[in-house]
Amino acid sequence: MQNLHAAHQGEGGTVPVLNGVDITLAAGETLGIVGESGSGKTILVRALLGLLRPPWRTDVGRVLFDGQDLLAKSEEELRALRGRVIALTTPEPRKHLNPLLRIGEQIVNVVQAHSDASRRAAYARAEELLRAVGIPDPRQRLSSYPHEMSGGMCQRVIIAMALAHSTRLLLADEPTAGLDVTISRQILDLMLDLVRDFDTALILVSRDLGVVAHYCERVAVMYAGQIVETASVPSFFTGAAHPYSRHLIRAATAARDASLVEATIARESSARAPDAGCAYAVRCPVALARCRSERPRLESLTEGRAASCFRKAEVAAARVEA
């Protein structure tokens, strides 16, 4: 993604949500995107697939996939890619399943959307997928309705639908939201196994830094609609280069309880990017005068690391108390 912008045009005015997002992802890589509620994570994922429609506007920025700008493609071209080459999961699995149709039929529809499979073959594939995501008694479950299944099972179905075709990129948007710790663990393990098996690239969006630390190779931190830091996971945790990243790490390690960590991050008000200067300047303990008037860009610190902070080198080396 290059300089991706997205804004919501409502009756009250235009609200910018993504303010220049830059992310690069290699094939088969796992990237975790962390940020607080309201930082624009879900919008980011939807924008990537070209799913945003008016009153949303995405007129600045590009999303390059295999060298082609997805945002320049037509709806029909995108449709061919969605679900087949790039797939999506959702933080609210039950809401995103059709309540009046059986699970089997819904998966079959996804299978048949991008293949010539016969109905019977599609149903067989659906059963196979349910088994792969660890749902017990998959053949029975094909006839179940969403309201007859638990939240965890619904999420497994969503994942099954996302992996129905040999996807090259999986966008997992908070896949464990609302699920308890044990189930979350299972879901994440499952997802990572599948991703590894098929060599799929994964973008894991989460509010939980611990999850990202455990399951991802790289991490990107999002704040106020921008990516403020990207790094490999090990180098991130040994020396984060952005004050906000440090703040997140402190919050995550200080609390033993993951839910408390999430609550801490969530409680902080969702920030809007100001017209001038760094968006984090207001909360930043090491902000300079320059930070309020000039906006720092996401720039490389070392190989594979970038941060948007004028003092990134100092912060990374812990030469200042950020």
Add this chain to the structure above:
Amino acid sequence: MRFAKYTGRRLLFLIPQLFAVSIIVFFLVRLLPGDPAFLMAGQFATQERIEEVRRDLGLDRPLYEQYLIYVGNVLQGDFGRSWRTSQSVLQDVRQRLPATLELVLSAGLLSVALGIPIGVYTAVKRRGVADKVLFGYGMLAGSIPDFWLGLILIFVFFSKLGIVPGPIGQLDPIVATPPPVTGMIVLDALIAGEWEAFRSALWHLLLPVATLTLVYMTLIIKNTRSAVEEMMESDFVEHGRALGLSRRMLLRYALRNAMPPVVTVIGIVFWFLLGGAVLVETVFAWGGLGQYAVEAVVNSDYAPLQAFVLLAAVFTLVVFLLVDLAYFLIDPRIRT
């Protein structure tokens, strides 16, 4: 829960509803100022007749016994006598019910057959001229009296253009009534293969049905449209889009999920149609129950009026029952 079981339960629930309705109808008659026996027997009744009515109704008994007598009578099909027609009300109803049914069912089916596609069309193709036109039509249709529209249509298409026959009932006077099978002349003519009668009946049916449809179809259009629109913007349709489902498939999802509220509206339209039918029958001299009820009101013939109100309520309860059953079939969430 299986469908049979649900049907059974729902039918069971119908019984207290019917009782409640019958109680209300029973008390309606008690609203009459004056001696009920005298009033029910009619202005031209002999003293004998009045006494007969008094005994039939059990007016010398306590109130709850009167009610039980009433229910007993109704269950045996005894709704009293109409002093105007000198027949039992049951006979009168038998003769007139099919006409009303024909009208209500035709108008209802036509409203649904036209209203749903139009509603879906406007939901899919937003904005544009069609939208504004429909909005205007909707507001207008909801404001004008249906009986007035009937008169206007008669004036335009009969008096001025002479396309349709005049409002003198269901058939041309010179055409013979086909042998009664269902009682509904259009169907009977079709069954008997009497094309003359069939054509005539159809032409006569045209204007009354058009009146009712024009006024009440807008309810279906509006509600279908908003239901489909809402579904098209729902989370699961969006997710379907995210997974690359075709537009056709997404539309199918939206339509399928819009069915429950639409089914409810159809039930409500039939509820409205019954009231509208009374007025339209009067305008077109249709000879159905509605006209019968109006004549009863105007002539203070109370037994038929009481029976009519009861029948109207029963009809409504049956319609709502059917809607509930349809809901059960459509929405699996109810079945748990």
Add this chain to the structure above:
Amino acid sequence: MRDQALTPLVGGLARPGSAPRGLRSVIAFSRKRPSFLVGLAIVAVTLFLAVFGPAIAPYHPERALPGAGLLPPSPEHWMGTDVAGMDIFSRIISAPRIDLTIALVSSLLAFVLGVVLGVISGFFAGAPGLGRFLSEGIMRSADILQAFPIFIFALALVGFRGPGVENVIAALAFLNIPYFLRVTRGSVLQVRERPFVEAARCAGNSELRVAFVHVMPNALTPALANISPGIGFAILLTAALSFVGAGVPKPTPEWGSMISIGAPNMMTGQWWTAFFPGVALGVTVLGYALVGDGLRDYLDPVKRS
């Protein structure tokens, strides 16, 4: 108008809560919604005619002019005359008096009773003891009443009580109660969850007091928004009843009964006898519906961004 009757059943009603105060916001709203202004204009005209109609009519609305029957519209008789020779225009502008009297009185009665019952039914829903019994009882009764199509029940009520204005008012009031009842109940169910209600209880107010002094004023919005359409609906019902002869007695000018008088003539080509009253009805009911629509949107806090 009829789908206004559906609104509480199908959804989309004004939310309870604070309404924007001030004439200025009303004016600003009206500017964005020309239909609302049109509706207000129509309502204003009908109210004016209700008071002054008969006085400014060119002919006496109930005086038949012998020999002047069935005259087409002309400079002397703007809308022509009916079969008895009564000037149609004069009768048209005199009709709002009776129609509006009936509609306003019955709507007011229905509003008051409906709101009170709605508050009781909503506030005590699910509560233990007598309250729950009352609440359930009210809802069940309203449900059963729904089994009777409104016009048919109105016909029956008037039929059994006898024609005449008071009976029409009583019938309409009774039949419109469920309308306001349901809407208020839904609103009360939401409002009673608000913190200030709990606070009022803690302050020592009795349940009844909390219900009527604290909850009710904040739950009135949807019912208020539905008064105008309710009036329009009452006018239509009155016209329908009068048309079949079960409403306002004959010589009194009333749009519905005018249509019934003019109906036979309509078919023989004298269209003006029944045409104009219908137009008057349509325009009037439309006006009240537009005001109702506008009021509903105006009072809906979600709309104001």
